[in-house]
Amino acid sequence: LEVGQAKLTEKVDGMDRRLEKVEGTQKNQVWTLIILLGGAIGTAAWRSFFSGNP
Template identity: 70%
Template sequence: MGKLKYIDTKIDALEHKIETKIDALDKKFEAKIDALDKKFEAKFEKVEERLNSLEIKQTKLTEKVEGMNDRLQSVEGTQKNQVWALIVLLAGAIATAGFRTFFIGNP
């Protein structure tokens, strides 16, 4: 029976060593996974911040484009009015010149 007890003790010691090594490996593995998780979270937060920044900038650009569109429409309307005013002035000048030429004699 002495040999069985000796073998049993050896097996228990070996089992304890294996469990200790497995626990150490498990802790290392968990630490590495936690470190990777933190890195990914930090990178995702940076990407999210950049995306939010881009969305804000896009909104500002959209507002500026809409403002430019309104100003362009205003300028187009003003130019149309200026063209019509020029046409009326030219027509008046031509009519005056024609009236003077045909109806008022040259002195």
């Protein structure tokens, strides 16, 4: 029983670590999306502002 319990806790620890890795990559993806969208909006606003003023 003790050996089985140790294996189970190891599996749970491994799953927790995997989840932490996935959460980290998702956070990075969200930040990348925010930065890319912000840059695109900023570039569009910059271009329209300067093309609108002769």
